Amino acid sequence: MSNPGTSTGPPAVSPRAQLFATIGALLALALASIDVSVVGAAMPRIADDLNGLGLYAWVGVSYAVAAAVVVPIAGKLGDMFGRKPVLLVGLAGFLVASWLCGAAQTMPQLVGFRGLAGLFGGVLMANIFTLLADIYTPERRTQMQGVFFGVAGLSMVIGPPVGGLITDSWSWRWVFYVNVPIGLLAILAVVVGVPFVRSGASWRDIDFGGVLALVAGVVPILIGLTLTGDGRPWTSPEVLALLIGGAIMLVVFFLVETRVAANPIVPFPLFRIPQFAIMAVVAFFSAFAMMGVTFFVPLQYQGVMGVSATHSGTLLIPMTLGLMLMGPIAGKALTAMSRYRILGVIAMLAITGGLLLLSTVGPETGQGVPITAMVLIGVGIGIAFPMATSVVQSAVPMSxxxxxxxxxxxxxxxxGPVALAVLGSILTAQIGVAAQGDVLGGGGVSPAQLADAMSDLFLASAIATAIGLVATFFLKEIPLRDMSAMSKKPAQKAPTNRTAKA
Structure with missing residues (x-):
């Protein structure tokens, strides 16, 4: 059975509609990307006003878990019903959730509303980059993905100061309310610019069993990993129950998708496509490195090198600049090189090398070493992110x-949650749970002790990222321009469970 819904290549899009669609997608990306960093800057004031310090971390956890679990579901719905209605639902829901967050009166309310915002934020992230495949030729699509990833990187830099400025000038509630006018502009641009593709799918075609099994599997695992990152032992009963229960439900999800679902959310035959499988590995480990650096490098700067909190935040800028500047360049290089595997090797080698440099930082190390490391990591991520998306979009059927x-x-x-759990566990094992609160105060852990712990942490991160490096050596290049031919004829039929069993 072929996949219901849109089954042909992208329709022709006028330059005017393409411009409006791009503006809408950029605004949606800015909303979803900057939201987390903006809210993070306001969280101390929020926790104080709502008397909810005990739920401080769960405001972020609820958003991240909800966004992660809905991404594959929303991507499938976009294929079935078209990108335009799914994006509009995501934007409308995100605006409502943002307003509710701003109006929250208690910390539990805010945690729940942030989870709702995460659901619709995941809907946006699942379809924004796919939209580029609908409205651009393969050459332009790859270049625009580099630009879009640059915008996402820029949000990492401007988010905290913007969030702090809004909180100090108005109120923390406006950190959420400000999303509304921006979101309305995005909705208008999507309505005007994004082409509507008539779909033959109906709600009966949705894989509800797969949805339930996926949620029941991913959510407990992510929460369990979050608990380990907060200092709970991996062997604690609550962590084991969450991890084992989630793993069992993921097995159920696999059985539902391969034996029951007519239109599975995750067509597992896609993992038989080498380019898809390898780029999934690259995507995971490049993001693993990025999360580890973003979260733990400020601790290294402050606790090991004695840099102030304000200055330590600015020292993340070299990584972000590398990501922003390299994204568009990588997009052009991908379409210009027939043997673009070397780009993947360079990307993962740069990330791994940067992490190894960070593992050498000690109390007497100058700032040149970590800044060089951050530039290398930013350049590597700036190549790896758009490359993974572009290669997958060319490797899978248009449907x-x-x-x-x-x-x-x-x-x-x-x-992200996996990196924080694994690397947080390494840090906890080295300095102890009780001492974590004193790493900056001088009463628990010396800079030399923390340096040893951070060295092990970044060394482990480099070893993990090296798995992505090895994977790139097995990438077989396919012409990224093949999709231009596919867009002129009906797409291939989607892999089905029946073909998977053959």
Missing amino acids: QVGVGTSQVQFWRMIA
């Missing part, structure tokens, strides 16, 4: 571009 793209995004998003 499953949304599924393929959302899977890349899914592996990036779950890399």
Whole structure:
């Protein structure tokens, strides 16, 4: 059975509609990307006003878990019903959730509303990059993906100061309310510019069993990993129950998708496509490295090198600049080089090398070493992110571009909780749970002790990222321009469970 819904290549788009669609997608990306960093800057004031310090971390956890679990679901719905209605639902829901967050009166309310915002934020992230495949030629699509990833990187830099400025000038509630006018502009641009593709799918075609099994599997695992990152032992009963229960439900999800579902959310035959499988590995480990650096490098700067909190935040800028500047360049290089595997090797080698440099930082190390490391990591991520998306979009059938793209995004998003859990456990094992609160105060851990712990942490991160490096050596290049031919004829039929069993 072929995939219901849109089954042909992208329709012709006028330059005017393309411009409006791009503006809408950029605004949606800015909303979804900057939201987390903006809110993070306001969280101390929020926790104080709502008397909810005990739930401080769960405001972020609820958003991240909800966004990660909905990404593959939203990508499938975009393939079935078209990108335009799914994006509009995501934007409208995100605006409502943002307003509710701003109006929250208690911390539990805010945690719940942030989870709702995460659901619709995941809907946006699953379809924004897929939209580029609908409205641009393959050459321009790859270049625009580099630009879009640059915008996402820029949001990492401007988010905290913007969030702090809004909180100090108005109120923390306006950190959420400000999303509304921006979101309304995005909705208008999507309505005007994004082409509507008539779909033959109906709600009966949705894989509800797969949805339930996926949620029941991913959510407990991500929460369990979050608990380990907060200092709970991996062997604690609550962590084991969550991890084992989630793993069992993921087995159920696999059985539902391969034996029951007529139109599975995740068509597992896609993992038989070498380019798809390898780029999923690259996406995961490049995001793993990015999350580890973003979260733990400020601790290294402050606790090991004695840099102030304000200055330590600015020292993340070299990584972000590398990501922003390299994204568009990588997009052009991917379409200009027939043997673009070397780009993947360079990207993962740069990330791994940067992490190894960070593992050498000690109390007497100058700032040149970590800054060089951050530049290397930013350059590597700036290549790896658009490359993974572009290669997957060219490797999968046109009828499953949304599924393929959302899977890349899914592996990036779950890399965050995994990185924090694994690397946080290494830090805890080295300095102890009780001492973590004193790493900056001088009463618990010396800079030399923390340096040893951070060295092990970044060394482990480099070893993990090296798995992505090895994977790039097995990438077989396919012409990224093949999709231009596919867009002129009906797409291939989607892999089905029946073909998987053959």
